[in-house]
Amino acid sequence: MYVFEKKDNFFQSLHPITLLSYLFVIVVGTIIVSNPIILAGIMVTVILALAAAQSLSSWMRSLRIYLYMIIMLMIINTLINNMGATVLWSGPIIPIFGRLTISLETIAFGLVMGLRLLIVFSAFILYNRVMDPDKALSVFSKVFPRSALLVALTTKTIPYMGQQLQRVAEIQQCRGVQYHTGGYVERIKNRLPLIKALLLSSLEDSFNLGESIQARAYGSGPRSSYYTLSFNIRDVLALFFMVASFAVLIWAMIKGWAAMEFYPELGSPLSSSEHLMMICVIVFFLFIPVIMAWGWKKWHYLRLKI
Amino acid sequence: MALLEIENLTYFYPERDIPSLDNVNLHINEGEFVFLIGPSGCGKSSLLRAIAGLLPDFYGGKIGGRVSYCQRLLTRWDKKLLAKEVGMIFQDPEKQIVMTGVEQEIAFGLENVNIPPQEMRRRVAEVLALFGLSSLKGENTFNLSGGQKQKVVLASVLAMHPRVLLLDEPTSQLDPLAAQELLNYVQRLNLEWGLTVVLVEQRIDRCFHLADRVVFMDKGRVINQGNPREIVKWAAKEYPHYIPPVSQLFAGWDTENIPLTIKEGRAMLSSIKPGLLREKDTVPVRNQDEGIDKLKVSNLYASYNNRDFILKKLNFSLFKESITVILGENGAGKSTLLKTVSGLLRPAKGRVFHNGKDITGLKPEQIAVNIGYLSQNPNDYLFNDTVLEEVNFNLKIRGRRDDQSVDRILELLGLADKKMVNPRDLSGGERQRVALGTVLVTQPDVLLLDEPTRGLDVELKHQLGEILKVLRNQGTSILMITHDVEFAADISDRVIIMSDGEIVADGDKRVVLANSLYYAPQINRLFKGTNDRVLNIAESLQILQKIVAKPSVVS
Numbered sequence: 001m002y003v004f005e006k007k008d009n010f011f012q013s014l015h016p017i018t019l020l021s022y023l024f025v026i027v028v029g030t031i032i033v034s035n036p037i038i039l040a041g042i043m044v045t046v047i048l049a050l051a052a053a054q055s056l057s058s059w060m061r062s063l064r065i066y067l068y069m070i071i072m073l074m075i076i077n078t079l080i081n082n083m084g085a086t087v088l089w090s091g092p093i094i095p096i097f098g099r100l101t102i103s104l105e106t107i108a109f110g111l112v113m114g115l116r117l118l119i120v121f122s123a124f125i126l127y128n129r130v131m132d133p134d135k136a137l138s139v140f141s142k143v144f145p146r147s148a149l150l151v152a153l154t155t156k157t158i159p160y161m162g163q164q165l166q167r168v169a170e171i172q173q174c175r176g177v178q179y180h181t182g183g184y185v186e187r188i189k190n191r192l193p194l195i196k197a198l199l200l201s202s203l204e205d206s207f208n209l210g211e212s213i214q215a216r217a218y219g220s221g222p223r224s225s226y227y228t229l230s231f232n233i234r235d236v237l238a239l240f241f242m243v244a245s246f247a248v249l250i251w252a253m254i255k256g257w258a259a260m261e262f263y264p265e266l267g268s269p270l271s272s273s274e275h276l277m278m279i280c281v282i283v284f285f286l287f288i289p290v291i292m293a294w295g296w297k298k299w300h301y302l303r304l305k306i
Numbered sequence: 307m308a309l310l311e312i313e314n315l316t317y318f319y320p321e322r323d324i325p326s327l328d329n330v331n332l333h334i335n336e337g338e339f340v341f342l343i344g345p346s347g348c349g350k351s352s353l354l355r356a357i358a359g360l361l362p363d364f365y366g367g368k369i370g371g372r373v374s375y376c377q378r379l380l381t382r383w384d385k386k387l388l389a390k391e392v393g394m395i396f397q398d399p400e401k402q403i404v405m406t407g408v409e410q411e412i413a414f415g416l417e418n419v420n421i422p423p424q425e426m427r428r429r430v431a432e433v434l435a436l437f438g439l440s441s442l443k444g445e446n447t448f449n450l451s452g453g454q455k456q457k458v459v460l461a462s463v464l465a466m467h468p469r470v471l472l473l474d475e476p477t478s479q480l481d482p483l484a485a486q487e488l489l490n491y492v493q494r495l496n497l498e499w500g501l502t503v504v505l506v507e508q509r510i511d512r513c514f515h516l517a518d519r520v521v522f523m524d525k526g527r528v529i530n531q532g533n534p535r536e537i538v539k540w541a542a543k544e545y546p547h548y549i550p551p552v553s554q555l556f557a558g559w560d561t562e563n564i565p566l567t568i569k570e571g572r573a574m575l576s577s578i579k580p581g582l583l584r585e586k587d588t589v590p591v592r593n594q595d596e597g598i599d600k601l602k603v604s605n606l607y608a609s610y611n612n613r614d615f616i617l618k619k620l621n622f623s624l625f626k627e628s629i630t631v632i633l634g635e636n637g638a639g640k641s642t643l644l645k646t647v648s649g650l651l652r653p654a655k656g657r658v659f660h661n662g663k664d665i666t667g668l669k670p671e672q673i674a675v676n677i678g679y680l681s682q683n684p685n686d687y688l689f690n691d692t693v694l695e696e697v698n699f700n701l702k703i704r705g706r707r708d709d710q711s712v713d714r715i716l717e718l719l720g721l722a723d724k725k726m727v728n729p730r731d732l733s734g735g736e737r738q739r740v741a742l743g744t745v746l747v748t749q750p751d752v753l754l755l756d757e758p759t760r761g762l763d764v765e766l767k768h769q770l771g772e773i774l775k776v777l778r779n780q781g782t783s784i785l786m787i788t789h790d791v792e793f794a795a796d797i798s799d800r801v802i803i804m805s806d807g808e809i810v811a812d813g814d815k816r817v818v819l820a821n822s823l824y825y826a827p828q829i830n831r832l833f834k835g836t837n838d839r840v841l842n843i844a845e846s847l848q849i850l851q852k853i854v855a856k857p858s859v860v861s
Contacts, residue, residue, distance in 0.1 A: 200685075
């Protein structure tokens with residue numbers, strides 16, 4: 001079960017707003033772009049950022065679950081999408097979906113879609129590893145006090161619930177419930193008591209938590225904030241390049257360089273040397289925080305200065 | 307003038323006809339240490355909540371009478387100011403922690419009352435140092451032990467610089483060492499900072515002598531109050547379970563000056579007969595290796611990660627119709643042992659035999675039919691709509707039906723009249739018994755109990771002990787983990803002490819407990835040097851009678 005850990009790295013030292021903007025640019029960029037070269041650049045950036053955040057190994061561990069999902073989606077898309085012109089294989093007709101075909105275009109589209117999903121998943125993992133929930137609460141509670149507390153409590157509660165679920169599951173097993181035998185429906189049915197016990201206990205616990213929060217005067221008026229979070233030079237630098245890369249990205253979109261044609265026939269991901277330049281600029285700007293993270297680790301003088 | 311004045315306080319929880327507080331009158335002075343005791347459901351916790359201003363604000367319900375703090379009614383106090391003045395700590399630290407980081411959790415209350423950041427930093431640093439938590443300040447609260455969590459909660463309340471500290475069974479979820487540490491802090495805060503303390507606590511022998519005043523409650527009323535000696539004298543007749551064992555023993559003797567601690571008790575024994583504590587006298591011990599094996603564990607190793615062994619080379623037998631207690635500090639592998647025997651954890655090496663049959667590697671649901679396992683938290687069991695369905699569930703899922711034995715078990719557990727009640731509407735002690743009932747329906751001949759006394763008060767513990775004795779006499783063998791040495795001394799036949807995954811002592815309770823520095827019950831420590839084998843009050847009374855029978859002593 002994932003538990004946030006404080007580590008001494010560049011990303012955790014950033015202001016929550018900087019971090020959130022970085023991830024915003026990555027996720028929104030991934031959604032609006034379909035050019036595989038830009039996407040590949042973003043993917044590499046996220047992987048290196050994960051490495052700089054000392055979270056590469058935990059990303060690799062969770063990768064397996066996501067990869068299954070992504071591959072499934074890619075296969076389904078390839079089989080039931082009939083829009084591609086270069087048909088490689090033609091199968092039987094299936095009601096509702098029509099004829100099953102595999103074409104070069106659907107394979108390419110599936111790959112790009114898979115890459116996008118992978119970037120979004122990885123960005124969320126990065127967020128979890130670098131955003132200190134307490135710092136996030138102290139920033140966001142000024143704007144959304146209730147939602148921020150709710151999010152902080154949820155983050156804190158998840159590992160406890162994981163532990164509780166494990167305990168309840170063990171007890172149910174001793175009581176004679178079988179999770180691993182029987183049909184699909186039966187297995188799901190057998191898990192219902194588990195959820196019920198967990199839910200009931202959580203409701204009771206939340207009541208106690210509410211009491212403790214009230215006894216400590218939450219919501220009794222204006223709050224002060226323990227973290228005196230300030231914008232440092234590193235935040236300004238990182239934010240500047242993020243805004244810059246987002247601006248270039250928007251410009252590229254207007255010029256039609258961020259998208260790629262898939263149907264009916266594959267277009268070229270690269271139209272001119274100017275296009276290539278622009279892609280390099282976007283990826284480079286996104287890359288700058290990672291370079292700063294590297295410098296932060298290796299160069300103590302830089303660390304003092306930014 | 308008293309700091310806190312409670313006058314004619316009556317309170318009904320929503321939809322209840324019986325008052326939880328019934329005309330309570332109590333004055334608490336600045337700097338006083340008040341120990342609040344009484345049977346479960348007597349209104350102790352409600353009284354604390356009323357003082358903290360949580361009744362009826364948080365719970366609703368009907369309230370009458372007055373509670374004033376510093377001569378001003380609580381209702382007139384600004385919530386923010388009141389929270390600064392009166393801090394409250396609840397039972398379970400996990401259900402009080404809000405934030406992820408330790409430092410941030412301590413600052414949470416300060417932020418709420420709008421303390422400026424600079425002042426907040428100072429206060430957080432101070433309480434971190436005071437409670438020895440500085441090295442943990444960057445930790446995630448999830449990774450802390452129960453004792454550390456409760457210290458963080460105490461620190462977060464203390465950081466607000468309250469004048470009154472209210473504690474509602476703060477050690478009920480902690481092991482004895484962590485509990486003692488927390489109580490030491492509370493005592494220090496009272497002695498050295500003059501903090502007013504109102505404490506509700508089940509560990510009576512650890513708290514009685516700390517208090518300036520003991521307030522005894524029953525059925526929502528304050529029925530007596532006074533200094534610990536007065537209360538001991540009074541309670542010895544009507545509520546003997548609610549005073550420390552040493553005091554229980556001496557209550558019938560010297561009514562003027564009943565000892566509260568072992569030190570006082572030993573001094574009194576010496577004054578009864580000088581040199582008594584050096585005279586040897588022993589109670590005979592049963593032969594410890596007699597009995598038929600019900601459960602046998604041989605050369606058992608267990609690990610969660612295939613690297614570090616939590617259990618190392620365990621060998622022991624659980625005899626027929628016996629109660630064996632496992633003692634040991636946290637992390638000694640006690641719970642892991644029960645999980646391994648019940649099949650929830652596969653042993654890395656070694657065998658487990660039940661009635662001579664090898665059950666290693668069987669699935670938990672197969673083992674559970676003969677070997678019932680009751681885990682620490684009864685709430686993990688309860689999800690059905692009625693107690694009857696809950697207890698019946700284990701039979702139903704196995705396609706069996708046996709209304710008679712279900713009724714018999716509910717009768718034994720004292721739940722016959724609660725049959726149609728939702729288990730979540732029951733008290734902690736009753737929930738515990740429902741959970742036990744679910745284990746008993748398949749009529750196992752071995753019972754594994756993981757800390758069944760956790761959070762139970764003396765009376766409920768006594769009831770549980772009686773139930774376990776009945777089960778033993780009906781032929782069940784019981785293997786039980788507990789931190790409660792007095793309980794272990796009272797009901798067990800054999801005692802095993804575990805440390806770092808190994809069994810370091812195993813034998814008759816008199817041999818194991820009486821030779822122990824740390825695990826000896828109060829009464830045993832009282833007679834150390836004269837009779838090392840005595841474990842309970844009845845036995846020690848016999849010894850005392852022998853002494854007094856000698857005419858030379860009475861002079």
